[in-house]
Amino acid sequence: xxxxxxxxxxxxxxxxxxxxxxxxxxxxxxxxxxxxxxxxxxxxxxxxxxxxxxxxxxxxxxxxxxxxxxxxxxxxxxxxxxxxxxxxxxxxxxxxxxxxxxxxxxxxxxxxxxxxxxxxxxxxxxxxxxxxxxxxxxxxxxxxxxxxxxxxxxxxxxxxxxxxxxxxxxxxxxxxxxxxxxxxxxxxxxxxxxxxxxxxxxxxxxxxxxxxxxxxxxxxxxxxxxxxxxxxxxxxxxxxxxxxxxxxxxxxxxxxxxxxxxxxxxxxxxxxxxxxxxxxxxxxxxxxxxxxxxxxxxxxxxxxxxxxxxxxxxxxxxxxxxxxxxxxxxxxxxxxxxxxxxxxxxxxxxxxxxxxxxxxxxxxxxxxxxxxxxxxxxxxxxxxxxxxxxxxxxxxxxxxxxxxxxxxxxxxxxxxxxxxxxxxxxxxxxxxx
Numbered sequence: 001x002x003x004x005x006x007x008x009x010x011x012x013x014x015x016x017x018x019x020x021x022x023x024x025x026x027x028x029x030x031x032x033x034x035x036x037x038x039x040x041x042x043x044x045x046x047x048x049x050x051x052x053x054x055x056x057x058x059x060x061x062x063x064x065x066x067x068x069x070x071x072x073x074x075x076x077x078x079x080x081x082x083x084x085x086x087x088x089x090x091x092x093x094x095x096x097x098x099x100x101x102x103x104x105x106x107x108x109x110x111x112x113x114x115x116x117x118x119x120x121x122x123x124x125x126x127x128x129x130x131x132x133x134x135x136x137x138x139x140x141x142x143x144x145x146x147x148x149x150x151x152x153x154x155x156x157x158x159x160x161x162x163x164x165x166x167x168x169x170x171x172x173x174x175x176x177x178x179x180x181x182x183x184x185x186x187x188x189x190x191x192x193x194x195x196x197x198x199x200x201x202x203x204x205x206x207x208x209x210x211x212x213x214x215x216x217x218x219x220x221x222x223x224x225x226x227x228x229x230x231x232x233x234x235x236x237x238x239x240x241x242x243x244x245x246x247x248x249x250x251x252x253x254x255x256x257x258x259x260x261x262x263x264x265x266x267x268x269x270x271x272x273x274x275x276x277x278x279x280x281x282x283x284x285x286x287x288x289x290x291x292x293x294x295x296x297x298x299x300x301x302x303x304x305x306x307x308x309x310x311x312x313x314x315x316x317x318x319x320x321x322x323x324x325x326x327x328x329x330x331x332x333x334x335x336x337x338x339x340x341x342x343x344x345x346x347x348x349x350x351x352x353x354x355x356x357x358x359x360x361x362x363x364x365x366x367x368x369x370x371x372x373x374x375x376x377x378x379x380x381x382x383x384x385x386x387x388x389x390x391x392x393x394x395x396x397x398x399x400x401x402x403x404x405x406x407x408x409x410x411x412x413x414x415x416x417x418x419x420x421x422x423x424x425x426x427x428x429x430x431x432x433x
Contacts, residue, residue: 031057033087033311033318036076038069040273041090041141041301042335043322050321057314062086066249070095077105077306087309088318090301091138094384096128099304101381103131107305110136112316120325124376125340129302138302139323140340142331144268145370146202146296149275151263152287152359158187164361168289174203174232177292181241184263191243193236194262196398197391198248200233202266204387205377206296211387211415212380218419220386221412230390230408237398244398247391254278266291268298269338269367276336276357288361295373300340338367345371381422386415 037043047059062084064072069090075083077099091099099106109129114136118126121140129138148168156162160183161170171177181192193199204210207225212218220226236242245262246252256262257278265271267288275286303319305312321327328339332350344350345368353364380386393411396402402410 031311031314033057033059033314034062034085035059035318036062036064036069036073036086036089038064038066038090038092039277040270040335040337042273042331042337045334046322046327046330047318050318054314054317059318066092073099073306074102077102077308079308085308085310086306087311087315089304089306090141091129091304092384093128093144093300093302094379094387096138096302097379097381097383100131100137103133103135103137105307106135106137107307107309107312107316108135108137109139109305109316109319112312114139120341120343122340122342122371125300127376128300128379129304138304139319141301141303141323142270142328142337143340143371143374144270144297144299145338145367145374146205146291146298147267147269147288147366147370148291149265149267149271149286149288149358151282151285153285154188154190154263155184158184160184160187162287164287164289164359167287171292174292178232178236178239178241181236181264182239185239185241185243188263190263191245191261192241193245193264193266194242194253194256195245195248195391196233196237196242197394198266199236200229200390200394201387202291202296202298203229203232203293205298206291206294208375208377210377210379211383212378214378216380218380218416220415226390230394231404233394234397234404234407237394238404242398247395266298268300269332269336269363270299272336272355272358272363283357284359286357287359288355288363288366290366291370295370295375297371297374297377336363338371342371382415382418385418389414 035043035047043061047061051057051059070092072084073086073089073091076086117139122143125140125143129136129140131137150167152162155167160180161167170180184192204226209219209223210226211220246256257275260279260282265275303323305315305319309315325341325344328341329344329350331337332339333353336355351364351368354360355363389411393402393407397404397407
């Protein structure tokens with residue numbers, strides 16, 4: 001009999017004994033699972049539901065911001081003295097390749113039957129949770145198909161069209177997008193985008209090859225898609241379209257969101273939760289439309305189980321509950337994170353979903369189309385670090401610390417040094433994003 005079955009039997013026996021006045025008088029010591037996550041997960045209701053189905057088991061949701069969360073996970077995997085035990089952990093897709101270098105410190109989910117789940121997911125999305133060795137380290141929770149969220153009320157005030165179809169028609173290309181931004185800032189005196197670094201990432205996430213080739217070679221300096229994304233972001237920064245805005249998800253960025261100082265955001269479905277939580281007073285002022293250029297994917301997470309958990313069976317049960325078809329539908333309905341299971345994309349109820357906060361935008365239809373059109377991206381070990389390096393150097397241009405040419409050379413040199421240092425010990429992972 002499994003530990004879960006014994007636990008259920010013991011609860012029944014203790015309950016029966018309490019009712020009859022016979023048998024043992026002591027209570028069962030509850031089991032606590034730690035679910036480590038970062039903001040925007042949407043797990044709360046499903047966790048409470050799972051707890052009700054598992055009497056005697058409590059789930060502690062340990063939420064940290066994005067960077068602190070992944071740092072804490074790495075400490076827990078290494079067994080550092082100051083680390084906390086983690087039973088289930090979120091891993092964001094751009095960090096997946098980094099954690100695949102320590103895949104042996106996660107449970108190989110093939111051992112608990114995860115292989116049977118693969119056909120239910122987009123191939124490229126499933127691959128985020130597969131290490132180069134073939135070990136399955138994580139199960140996808142959501143997908144980050146790209147759209148654009150914008151302040152329709154302020155577009156109208158600036159003399160621009162405000163309807164989602166009309167706004168989308170303003171920017172079929174990224175060049176058009178910059179021109180609309182210039183018109184908006186000139187007419188309104190406000191920033192257009194939140195951060196030029198976000199523009200770089202959104203544009204680059206429309207392309208399959210970014211920093212690494214399929215064989216794992218570094219291709220940053222010669223990849224025209226990276227160069228194009230850099231030049232676009234620099235042009236936006238120099239034109240003042242972000243008004244020197246704070247880096248995305250920083251304290252300064254959060255403050256700008258709360259004050260209502262952000263007017264255009266590159267918005268995967270999970271971004272909608274940030275907007276609603278940080279700026280609840282802006283309900284009805286936002287709308288959602290298509291992104292310039294082609295479809296792309298930004299983000300998404302998977303759930304992994306560290307190998308040092310003492311509750312493997314219960315942890316896997318929790319992962320299955322949170323990532324199931326019903327679980328992903330429930331999270332989308334309640335919070336907006338878009339499922340990673342394609343059989344849900346054409347579900348009538350999902351396709352018909354609208355968001356009152358965003359002027360009844362047809363989010364089901366918008367994000368289903370974005371998900372189906374997204375293409376896999378080759379992701380390497382230092383994907384997140386390299387993206388952040390470019391973001392930092394775009395800010396150096398925006399602040400006047402470096403010229404665009406100097407900032408490009410410095411960013412590429414730093415990336416090349418880090419790549420060379422890493423390949424002497426372990427090859428980068430090439431899993432599609």
